[in-house]
Amino acid sequence: MSSLSTPASQPPDLDAPGPLLVLLDPAAKQADGESVRIAKDVLCGGADCKVALPESPSELDRVLEHRGRRRPVVIGSDQALQRVLQALHRQRELGADPIGVVPVGRPAATAAARGLGVPAEPVAAARAALGGSPRKLDLLVDDGGGVVLVEVRFTGPRLGRAGGWRSLWAKLAAPEQAKGSPVEELRIEADGRLLADVHQEVARLRLGLAGGLMELSLRLDGRQQLHRATALTVVGRGFGYEADGVPVGPVRQRTWTVHADAWALVLPVG
Numbered sequence: 001m002s003s004l005s006t007p008a009s010q011p012p013d014l015d016a017p018g019p020l021l022v023l024l025d026p027a028a029k030q031a032d033g034e035s036v037r038i039a040k041d042v043l044c045g046g047a048d049c050k051v052a053l054p055e056s057p058s059e060l061d062r063v064l065e066h067r068g069r070r071r072p073v074v075i076g077s078d079q080a081l082q083r084v085l086q087a088l089h090r091q092r093e094l095g096a097d098p099i100g101v102v103p104v105g106r107p108a109a110t111a112a113a114r115g116l117g118v119p120a121e122p123v124a125a126a127r128a129a130l131g132g133s134p135r136k137l138d139l140l141v142d143d144g145g146g147v148v149l150v151e152v153r154f155t156g157p158r159l160g161r162a163g164g165w166r167s168l169w170a171k172l173a174a175p176e177q178a179k180g181s182p183v184e185e186l187r188i189e190a191d192g193r194l195l196a197d198v199h200q201e202v203a204r205l206r207l208g209l210a211g212g213l214m215e216l217s218l219r220l221d222g223r224q225q226l227h228r229a230t231a232l233t234v235v236g237r238g239f240g241y242e243a244d245g246v247p248v249g250p251v252r253q254r255t256w257t258v259h260a261d262a263w264a265l266v267l268p269v270g
Helices: 026-031 033-046 057-065 078-090 111-115 122-131 168-179
Strands: 020-024 049-052 071-076 100-103 133-142 151-154 186-190 193-196 202-210 213-220 223-229 231-243 246-267
Touching: 020 026, 020 033, 020 057, 026 033, 026 071, 026 078, 033 049, 033 071, 033 122, 057 078, 071 078, 078 111, 078 246, 100 111, 100 122, 100 246, 122 246, 133 202, 186 202, 186 213, 193 213, 193 223, 213 231, 213 246
Parallel strands: 020 049, 020 071, 071 100
Antiparallel strands: 133 246, 151 202, 151 231, 186 193, 186 231, 202 213, 213 223, 231 246
């Protein structure tokens, strides 16, 4: 691909994209096959692409392990991107290649990618994945092997967004919660420092990423608190949470750690 001259105020054109591994999210293909097809056609028209439709974690692992020099591009939801990052983290390949994303799915299911700057429209996102600029990003990694792109919201009966607790974990835990305390009983430690114990009322808990650290928003005993840390541990009788809107749990303990500049996302130039 030849380079076109641009005004001095514009960033320089990127080189021709190298070979790509296009990973199709089966759920996205089922929900919006037309957007998936359009994005795939744009990518394959602009680069040498190998297209895969991994339908299990083991299949995804195998495809990524044999990708060679191909740079991954995910067509699908935030959860599909999470799965790819989790697989690369397991393989110790998380920062090896910048990753492109084409968000396909309901707005709530693609909010994290769009919030990071990925275009919502399939053609624009595919073009950005082909010729954009990599940006280093932080990541939250938990001790269960999960990753978080943007935020964690706790989803107990008194926590998180209105109605957010009505997920599978809540249905499983409902009998126990109906008999127990009306508040969430959690022990919360940040970098080894105790922030809340089980006898205190935790009414709101959210984790986000901010400049290489974890930003913790906590409403405890009626007072709002903000903390920054590199690691957070939460212990409870059985709690659920949402990682970038994806329900997780119930679990009895979880530790999140910040991995600064852990991966690179290809975003539109400028």
